[in-house]
Amino acid sequence: MKLRYLLLGVLVMTQLPLAAQNTMIYRPSYFSITWxxxxPLGETADYIGRYSLRGIGMEGRGFIDDHWAIGGGFGWNVFYQQISGGSVTPDDTPELTVSGEQYRYINTVTLSVTGHYYWNRDRNIVPFVGAGLGPWWFNRRLEMGLFYTDRDVWQFAxxxxxxxxxxxGYERNYLHISARYNYAFESSDIAQSWMGFHVGFGF
Incomplete structure (x- = not known):
C-alpha cells in the first residue's frame, strides 16, 4: 500500500513540470476544430424551431501579445425540421397554394474575421471572450412532395x-468550449439569428 502511494506521488511530481510547460503563454498561435x-432564435426560429446538432467549425488565431489574438474562421450549420400538414404560398407564385408534409432546411456557411482576448494564458485553464464578423451564406429550402422552393442569400453577420x-495530454492540446450569439443582418427580407454552442479540440 505504501509503495502504491509512493508511486502515485512520484507520478504527480513528474507531471507538474509538464503542466507548467503546457500553458498557452508559450503558444504563438492556436487552431481549433469544433462540433x-x-x-434558432427570432425569424430563424419562426421558420425552424428545432435545435440543431449538425455543424462543424474550424478556426485559426495568432497572438499579437500576451492577451490578444486575431484570426479567421469557417463554419457550417444545418437546421432541419419536419412539419406535418399546413399550407405554403410561394413568394414567386402568390396565386399558388401547396398543402402537405413540409421538410424545412437552412444551410449556413460562415466566413469570419475574429478577435479574442484571453485571461490567464500563463495558467492551464484559459477563459476568453471575442467577436467575429464577415459575409455569411444562407440557403433556405422547403420540400413538399414534388414541390420545393429554394432561396440563396449572402448576409453581413x-x-x-x-x-x-x-x-x-502532453502536447498542449485543449478541450475547446464556447457559446456564440450569431446574428445576420436582414437581406432580401430575411434575417437570421441563433445561439451557437461549440465543443471541440484546440492545438
Missing amino acids: NMGL LYPEVGILIPF
Whole structure:
C-alpha cells in the first residue's frame, strides 16, 4: 500500500513540470476544430424551431501579445425540421397554394474575421471572450412532395463569443468550449439569428 502511494506521488511530481510547460503563454498561435450546435432564435426560429446538432467549425488565431489574438474562421450549420400538414404560398407564385408534409432546411456557411482576448494564458485553464464578423451564406429550402422552393442569400453577420480552454495530454492540446450569439443582418427580407454552442479540440 505504501509503495502504491509512493508511486502515485512520484507520478504527480513528474507531471507538474509538464503542466507548467503546457500553458498557452508559450503558444504563438492556436487552431481549433469544433462540433457546432445551434438553437434558432427570432425569424430563424419562426421558420425552424428545432435545435440543431449538425455543424462543424474550424478556426485559426495568432497572438499579437500576451492577451490578444486575431484570426479567421469557417463554419457550417444545418437546421432541419419536419412539419406535418399546413399550407405554403410561394413568394414567386402568390396565386399558388401547396398543402402537405413540409421538410424545412437552412444551410449556413460562415466566413469570419475574429478577435479574442484571453485571461490567464500563463495558467492551464484559459477563459476568453471575442467577436467575429464577415459575409455569411444562407440557403433556405422547403420540400413538399414534388414541390420545393429554394432561396440563396449572402448576409453581413457578426457574433460575440465567450469560452474556455481546458488542457489535456502532453502536447498542449485543449478541450475547446464556447457559446456564440450569431446574428445576420436582414437581406432580401430575411434575417437570421441563433445561439451557437461549440465543443471541440484546440492545438
